Amino acid sequence: GAVVSQHPSWVICKSGTSVKIECRSLDFQATTMFWYRQFPKQSLMLMATSNEGSKATYEQGVEKDKFLINHASLTLSTLTVTSAHPEDSSFYICSASLGGPAKNIQYFGAGTRLSVL
Amino acid sequence: TQLLEQSPQFLSIQEGENLTVYCNSSSVFSSLQWYRQEPGEGPVLLVTVVTGGEVKKLKRLTFQFGDARKDSSLHITAAQPGDTGLYLCAGARSSNTGKLIFGQGTTLQVKP
Numbered sequence: 001g002a003v004v005s006q007h008p009s010w011v012i013c014k015s016g017t018s019v020k021i022e023c024r025s026l027d028f029q030a031t032t033m034f035w036y037r038q039f040p041k042q043s044l045m046l047m048a049t050s051n052e053g054s055k056a057t058y059e060q061g062v063e064k065d066k067f068l069i070n071h072a073s074l075t076l077s078t079l080t081v082t083s084a085h086p087e088d089s090s091f092y093i094c095s096a097s098l099g100g101p102a103k104n105i106q107y108f109g110a111g112t113r114l115s116v117l
Numbered sequence: 118t119q120l121l122e123q124s125p126q127f128l129s130i131q132e133g134e135n136l137t138v139y140c141n142s143s144s145v146f147s148s149l150q151w152y153r154q155e156p157g158e159g160p161v162l163l164v165t166v167v168t169g170g171e172v173k174k175l176k177r178l179t180f181q182f183g184d185a186r187k188d189s190s191l192h193i194t195a196a197q198p199g200d201t202g203l204y205l206c207a208g209a210r211s212s213n214t215g216k217l218i219f220g221q222g223t224t225l226q227v228k229p
Binding site for chain 2: 004006032034041042043044046049091093095097099103104105106107108109110111113
């Protein structure tokens with residue numbers, strides 16, 4: 001299957017600092033990547049759709065200035081949590097789509113555990 | 118509004134028992150995926166169903182897509198402790214650009 005790498009897997013930061021999370025498709029090109037947030041024992045909440053070479057599409061209620069997304073290449077999307085606060089602590093997961101006929105199949109990274117002190 | 122209702126949300130059973138997880142919607146999906154997620158990891162794709170009435174088997178797991186493509190089920194036979202995890206169904210609408218609508222998830226615990 002397609003492999004998606006997410007880095008870092010765990011990050012602890014001080015309140016007010018910014019944190020960047022990388023999502024890479026290792027063996028395929030992904031024109032579309034997705035960023036999710038997940039709370040303990042809950043399902044995934046879509047934050048935004050990241051399209052290569054264009055602006056991300058954010059879901060309702062997600063602050064685009066707070067969660068900056070950049071999809072500069074066909075294999076890399078980044079999520080930057082700016083001026084992080086304790087309420088931003090969560091599990092963030094990215095996914096990538098193969099596109100074309102398989103556009104509805106998403107392959108997920110291993111997730112990033114963010115803890116803001 | 119939750120477009121994909123998944124039930125039950127929590128299930129604790131003994132090893133060897135059978136179980137079924139359901140995902141229901143009033144909307145039609147072009148495809149539906151089932152994922153399994155372990156704590157601290159990302160979801161792993163188990164299966165994709167596309168055709169109404171389709172049945173797919175993966176060892177002890179049987180997946181079914183409803184005839185009208187509005188619902189799906191996952192049946193596990195003779196559950197084992199290794200089946201423990203969060204099971205997620207996710208539907209794709211034909212008009213979207215790859216976005217998935219996720220169910221609430223089913224946390225399964227299989228006790229030895």
